Amino acid sequence: MSEAGVIHDIGYQRYTGPRLGRASVFTAMYVHGLRAAFGFGRSAKSKIFPWMVAGIALLIAVINAALKSRGITLFNYFQFVDTLAWLVIFFVAIVAPELVSRDMRSGVLPLYFSRPLRAADYVGAKVAALVTAVFLLLGAPQLIMFLGAAFTTKTGMRGVWDEFLRLLPGWGYSLLWAFLFASLSLLIASLTGKRAFAAGGIVAAFLMTAPVVGVLNVLPSETAHHLSGLASPMSLVNGIQIWLRDGVDLGLDVGRFGPIYGIEWVCLVAACLLLLLARYRKVASL
Amino acid sequence: MRLVPTLSGVTIIATQALTKTYGGGVTALSDLTVDVDAGVIGLVGANGAGKSTFIKIMLGLIAPSSGGVRVFDLDPVAETDKVRARVGYMPENDCLPPDVSAAEFVTHMGRLSGLPKTAARERASEALRHVGLYEERYRQIGGYSTGMKQRVKLAQALVHDPDLLLLDEPTNGLDPAGRDAMLNLVQRIGNEFGISVVVCSHLLGEVERICDSLIAIEGGHLLRADRISAMTAASDVLVVEVSEGQDELAAALSEKNLRVSKDGRLLLVPLDSETAYDQILQAVADLDLPLHRLDQRRHRVAELFTTKKETADV
Missing domain, CATH: 3.40.50.300 (P-loop containing nucleotide triphosphate hydrolases)
Structure with missing residues (x-):
């Protein structure tokens, strides 16, 4: 026991423990971003929107699973994602500025980049965080749908396995959405420090391009109809589904141009990531 | 400590x-x-x-x-x-x-x-x-x-x-x-x-x-x-303030081989030797001048830079 009246000033202690490398710095940044996406570590106010969206997605999944147990199929895994597309847009429009515009606004980037973190690490961690967040938003409800179907299947383990084989492409489809929407919205958000502008810009990028698809569809050219989906990110992802699932009806006819949709997806994601990297290379050297 | x-x-x-x-x-x-x-x-x-x-x-x-x-x-x-x-x-x-x-x-x-x-x-x-x-x-x-x-x-x-x-x-x-x-x-x-x-x-x-x-x-x-110590060490000066007769005092001090410089109404004498104090007091007494102030002043670093800069500009 310490004697009363003695003031213990332990003074400054040097740190002698381990110093971790860039990999763990990247992980710290990624986890921080993923937590921020759902409002953890921040004010209660910032939890409202992400969890409202997540709540809606989960609710739809639960209803879907409940109906399925009574033999009514509301959505399959793909239709579920297509239905939630608008919610995903609003989700990334709120979360992407949260991840990057906020850092720009508060001027915290010079602090980040005076540490072992590099521009590529920063961009990589933020993209990975948002991709994960969007995938969780879509993939977790899909898992609930799967569980609902698996527990009510009438064909035993075989039915569970068949259902699982249907879930996997559904998850893949969610990843297609997640990558495209995350990279595109982060690129837009990285251009401004004002969150409201960034959110508006993201919604605009997804909304304003939709009428272009409509215009192309009324042109008197068959090819224009087939390629019209390329004009908007949403119809682009739809087009890939139509291509890969062999002409499922989503109100879009891609004709023989399916692979073009796939190529554009790859190019668009790659272009967004490269532009993001270029942007932060510049910021990091300031 | x-x-x-x-x-x-x-x-x-x-x-x-x-x-x-x-x-x-x-x-x-x-x-x-x-x-x-x-x-x-x-x-x-x-x-x-x-x-x-x-x-x-x-x-x-x-x-x-x-x-x-x-x-x-x-x-x-x-x-x-x-x-x-x-x-x-x-x-x-x-x-x-x-x-x-x-x-x-x-x-x-x-x-x-x-x-x-x-x-x-x-x-x-x-x-x-x-x-x-x-x-x-x-x-x-x-x-x-x-x-x-x-x-x-x-x-x-x-x-x-x-x-x-x-x-x-x-x-x-x-x-x-x-x-x-x-x-x-x-x-x-x-x-x-x-x-x-x-x-x-x-x-x-x-x-x-x-x-x-x-x-x-x-x-x-x-x-x-x-x-900082190197900048200020060799630059201690004595400040002498008399209410009249600055010029006579300056001349008298110069005769005693002290390097006197004027700064407005003040006379500045580098504190090179132990005897500088005594020599100044003696000179003031000899001329019978009213002495207001005699104290030691350290150069502020700022002054070093201003002089340095002026020479550089010339």
């Missing part, structure tokens, strides 16, 4: 003809060659003199156009991570997110410096305690005063226990009391924590008080770099 022995005499920063030219032909640093010993170092110069560029080069944020720099004998461009692990940086501008608590923010910065999770949390509260933030650290930074924000900025630079702190205008925006507190804190970090500190400032007066050595740059050129 020094709890931790400082590494005086150890060169921590060495530059060799360091030059940085930005695109567009703006020269921020030109042919800067300087060796910096451990301790508290003042880096002074007007706005735009190249202080921030120097700091960014030391952090490996930008590469020099020519010449070289070594920090702890490491090359900031090639061995960026090793340098950054040992250097803490406090920028001049606002750099704090408003909607997180100081504890959380500094912990996050600690993790980004490579500290494991638990260590980051411990060191964050340590660092915040050392800069004088206690219970307030759980409040959101947005509600802090300017002084508290400056302390958080300092704490995040300290969190990974660097060997060198680069502080860019740490007293920016602070009131006089806040300035004093910040400068005392910086001095304590240099003397008690055993961490070398480079303090950037455009106010010479405030850094000369706390620094062991000074680097003055102007327009990207090195004006002077030396230890």
Whole structure:
């Protein structure tokens, strides 16, 4: 026991423990971003929107699973994602500025980049965080749908396995959405420090391009109809589904141009990531 | 009193003809060659003199156009991570997110410096305690005063226990009391924590008080770099003030081989020998002049720079 009246000033202690490398710095940044996406570590106010969206997605999944147990199929895994597309847009429009515009606004980037973190690490961690967040938003409800179907299947383990084989492409489809929407919205958000502008810009990028698809569809050219989906990110992802699932009806006819949709997806994601990297290379050297 | 022995005499920063030219032909640093010993170092110069560029080069944020720099004998461009692990940086501008608590923010910065999770949390509260933030650290930074924000900025630079702190205008925006507190804190970090500190400032007066050595740059050129003691040691002067007869006294002192200079109504006599006091008193008594003042004055560092600059301009 310490004697009363003695003031213990332990003074400054040097740190002698381990110093971790860039990999763990990247992980710290990624986890921080993923937590921020759902409002953890921040004010209660910032939890409202992400969890409202997540709540809606989960609710739809639960209803879907409940109906399925009574033999009514509301959505399959793909239709579920297509239905939630608008919610995903609003989700990334709120979360992407949260991840990057906020850092720009508060001027915290010079602090980040005076540490072992590099521009590529920063961009990589933020993209990975948002991709994960969007995938969780879509993939977790899909898992609930799967569980609902698996527990009510009438064909035993075989039915569970068949259902699982249907879930996997559904998850893949969610990843297609997640990558495209995350990279595109982060690129837009990285251009401004004002969150409201960034959110508006993201919604605009997804909304304003939709009428272009409509215009192309009324042109008197068959090819224009087939390629019209390329004009908007949403119809682009739809087009890939139509291509890969062999002409499922989503109100879009891609004709023989399916692979073009796939190529554009790859190019668009790659272009967004490269532009993001270029942007932060510049910021990091300031 | 020094709890931790400082590494005086150890060169921590060495530059060799360091030059940085930005695109567009703006020269921020030109042919800067300087060796910096451990301790508290003042880096002074007007706005735009190249202080921030120097700091960014030391952090490996930008590469020099020519010449070289070594920090702890490491090359900031090639061995960026090793340098950054040992250097803490406090920028001049606002750099704090408003909607997180100081504890959380500094912990996050600690993790980004490579500290494991638990260590980051411990060191964050340590660092915040050392800069004088206690219970307030759980409040959101947005509600802090300017002084508290400056302390958080300092704490995040300290969190990974660097060997060198680069502080860019740490007293920016602070009131006089806040300035004093910040400068005392910086001095304590240099003397008690055993961490070398480079303090950037455009106010010479405030850094000369706390620094062991000074680097003055102007327009990207090195004006002077030396230890404060070396700058002030040989410059003690006696100030003589008489209400009349300055000229006669000056003439009389010159006859006694004293180098007299006039500064308005004052006569300045270098304190070279033990007898200077007596000689001056004798001269005053001989001339029967009313003596107002005879005392010793240390040159302020600022005067050294102004004379230096004038000769340079001529």
